[in-house]
Amino acid sequence: MEAGAVAPGTMLGALAESARLHQPVSTVVMAEALATRKDVAEAQARHYGAMALDRAAHPPDPALSHLLPANFCLAHGVLxxxxxxxxxxxxxxxxxHYDDLLELLPPDIGPVVMAVATEADIHDEIAQRHGNAMAAAAENWVREEDSCRDLNTSSPAATALAILASLICLSLLATAPALLFTIGLLLALGSLLVSQGMKLAALIAVPRRLASTRHTLPPHPPVVSILVPLFHEQEIARTLVKRLxxxxYPKSLLDVVLxxxxxxxxxxxxVDRTALPPWxxxxxxxxxxxxxKPRALNYAFRFTRxxxxxxxxxxxAPAPDQIDQVVSAFDSxxxxxxxxxxxxxFYNPRANWLSRCFAVEYASWFRILLPGFARMGFAVPLGGTTVFFRREALEEVRGWDAHNVTEDADLGIRLARYGWRTEMIRSVTREEANNRFWPxxxxxxxxxxxxxITWWVHSRHPRRLWxxxxxxxxxxxQALFMGTILQFAFAPVLWSFWLILAGLPHPLDPWIGRGGILALTVIFLTAEGMTLLVGMAALAxxxxxALFPWVPxxxxxxxxxxxxxxxxxxETLRNPFFWDxxxxxxxxxxxxxxxxPPDREL
Structure with missing residues (x-):
């Protein structure tokens, strides 16, 4: 106020917001864009009788980088x-918080005096001093036994086993093709039955009546950090800022990191051309x-608070009250x-046929199957977005596997293995349906x-997984991951039975009589009926x-x-870590x- 940066009436409101949120008034002033970060730092320096430092005008001494670990500096906002x-x-x-910090400093650091700098300057200097080491650590943060980073290396025993399996399959193809086809049929039918059984169980487990979505923030609401990984995004930045x-949720408690x-x-x-709000x-x-993406998340996580x-x-495009719901749900x-x-x-489900079917599939997954699996107590594979963690949970499991191309599904299983539970909330985020064929x-x-990859990582030591x-x-x-893989991989075996309907010979004609064909027909029709039932229930x-007619x-x-x-x-064989x-x-x-999205979801 003395510098003329903030009017007294405006500062009165900032003080009230500071008291309500239990946050420093400086945080409120910056988050609400009442003053710049530099103005706040200079005012803090005058208030505490300390020096105000600017990285451009007063460059830090890189020779001091060994005095405090990078993670300590990031956690406490010091340098x-x-x-x-x-x-x-x-x-x-x-x-x-400087007085509390003094008690945490190593005893041999010598006499210290406080100065004030912006958090942006501190982060930039830490990134310059330690960025390469932190990036290397981000690649290997997950414990080796929990990671897939050794997937492109194989032991002699694994190589020999793979060669033996290949030779057996080739031998059966040459000498007993009907037997090989029968094995493929059994795998295809088994995965189909397991998959449909899982769908039925999830549909039964989902409650018919949904509880109220009312939420109340706790007396001391926490800071929420949101990581938004971007790569080759030329058009989305301005729209993203508008949607966020x-x-x-109070902007003073919101820490969004692109x-x-x-x-x-x-x-x-x-992004440089886009006007970003202070938060x-x-x-x-x-x-x-x-x-x-997971490597980038591991690196950026260290810079969050x-x-x-x-x-x-x-x-x-998240629901406006989504963070409020998340904070309330974690609190209770x-x-x-x-x-x-x-x-x-999706916000574009009517763009074309592919987007309509994608919307039905997403509705089935997020409104029936995942809630059903969670209610039955299964480990839940996560989606890559609109997922929120307690900080201590992420730190215990060591974040995301930087080498896994579905880091979300892997993290969901790893959380369960370390004793953490995942629950579903009814808040919705809408996104763009990928509706072009090759993409x-x-x-x-x-x-x-x-x-x-996730199935292999977690199943390579089955006793430990059990x-x-x-x-x-x-x-x-096993049913979810292996069932999905086998169902898609062996689907052509099931498609081959269209030959019979077309009056053409089938490889298993000598083995399958009229009763077998009838049984297969019942299984296929039941599976299609289950898919229709889950799709209709999800759309409801x-x-x-309006997408009901497209479910068939x-x-x-x-x-x-x-x-x-x-x-x-x-790609798993040739380039397992390639991120398409x-x-x-x-x-x-x-x-x-x-x-x-609406604040209240159906």
């Missing part, structure tokens, strides 16, 4: 800046041996609920490749009831997954406002 004689000038972005600005790759000049240029900032991930950490994608949930998964939906195939092949999950969740995990719980066309939609699985299996990026911004919302 050893310079020495004046024997005295260390310790810059802080949180001067109100609708969030009603995660950019150092070599991605397209997105960095786009949105950027983190640039240094280059490394791999470039994946929220007790709750969430993930959004570039094209996401048991301490071992480490993750909350929201509902994903859809590429996206689905990445998901299925990740399913293959011990961690228990019998029910062990079999649930969504705002997309799913019989032509799911075979696309078979194309994707063969691409996925080939999905491009966004090609399909606009169906109608104005279609990207604004």
């Amino acid at each position: 050893p800046w310079i020495r004046i004689g024997d005295t260390l000038v310790l810059a802080t972005a949180r001067p109100e 600005s609708r969030l009603t 995660v950019l790759e150092a070599e991605d000049t397209v997105t960095r240029t786009t 949105i900032r950027t983190i640039v991930v240094p280059p490394g041996r791999i470039r994946t 929220g007790a709750i950490v969430g993930i959004y994608d570039a094209e996401d 949930a048991p301490a071992k609920v480490g993750c909350l998964q929201g509902i994903l939906d 859809w195939i590429k996206q689905r092949s990445r998901w299925l490749k990740g399913y293959v 011990h961690d999950l228990g019998p029910k969740r062990f079999f649930g995990m 719980r969504s705002p997309h009831r 066309t799913l019989f032509a939609y799911f075979p696309l997954g078979t194309v994707a699985i063969y691409k996925a299996l080939w 990026k999905t491009q966004h911004g090609h399909s606009s919302p169906d109608t104005p406002g279609a990207d604004i």
Whole structure:
């Protein structure tokens, strides 16, 4: 106020908001854009009688980088800046906590004096000093026994086993093709029956009546950090800021981080041209041996301060009160609920046939199957967005596997193995349906490749998996992952029976009589009926009831997954860590406002 940066009446409101949220008034002033970060730092320096440091005008001494670990500096918002004689000038972005910080400093650090700097300057200097080491650590943060990073290496025993299996299959193909085909049929039928049984169980488990979505913030609401990884996003930045600005959670408690790759000049240029509100900032991930979304998340996580950490994608449009619901749900949930998964939906379901079927599939997954699996106590594979974690849960499981191309599904299983529970919330995020044929195939092949990798990682030590999950969740995990993989991979075996309807000879004609054909027909029709039933039930719980007539066309939609699985299996052998990026911004919302989910979901 003395500097004329904030009017007294405005500051009175900021003080009231500070008291309501139990946050420093400096945080409120910056979040509400009442003053710049530099103005606040200078005012804090005058208030505390300390120096105000600016990285451009007073560069820090990199020779002091060894005095405090990078993670300690990030956690407490401090940085050893310079020495004046024997005295260390310790810059802080949180001067109100400086006295508490002194008790945590190592005893041999010597005499210290406080200075004030912006958190952005402190983060930038830490990234410059330690960025490469932190990026390397982000690639290997997950414990080796929990990671797939050794997938492209194989032991002599594994190589010999693979060669033996291949030789057996080739021998059967040459000498007993009917037997080989029969084995394939049994695997296809088994996976089909298991998959449909899981769908039926989930449908029965989902409650018929949904509880109220009322929520109340706790007396001391926490800071929530949101990570938004961006890569090759040229058109989405301005729209993303607009959609995130609708969030009603207090901006003083919201820490949104746009995660950019150092070599991605397209997105960095786009973001630089976009006016970001004070509660949105950027983190640039240094280059490394791999470039994946989970690696970027692991790196950026170290720069966050929220007790709750969430993930959004570039094209996401969350419900305005979504963060309020998340905070309220965590506050009332048991301490071992480490993750909350929201509902994903689309704002362009009527763009074409592919988007309509995609919307039906998403409705089935997020409104019937996942809630049903969670209610039955199974380990829940997460979605890649609208997922929120307690910070301590992420730290215990060590974040995301940087080498897994479906880091979300893997993390869901790993959380369960470490004793954390995942629950579903009814808050919706709408995003863009991928409705172009080849991009859809590429996206689905990445998901299925990740399913293959995730199943292998967690099943390579079955005794340990059994011990961690228990019998029910062990079999649930196997049924979900292995069932999905086998169902898509062996679907052509089931399609071959169309030859019989066409009056053409079938390889199993000598083995299957009229009774066998009748039994197979009943199984196929029952499976299709279950798919229709789940699709209809899911749409009845969504705002997309107009898509009911399109549910029967799913019989032509799911075979696309078979194309994707063969691409996925080939990539698993040739390039398991390749991240086939999905491009966004090609399909606009169906109608104005279609990207604004309601606060109250059906």
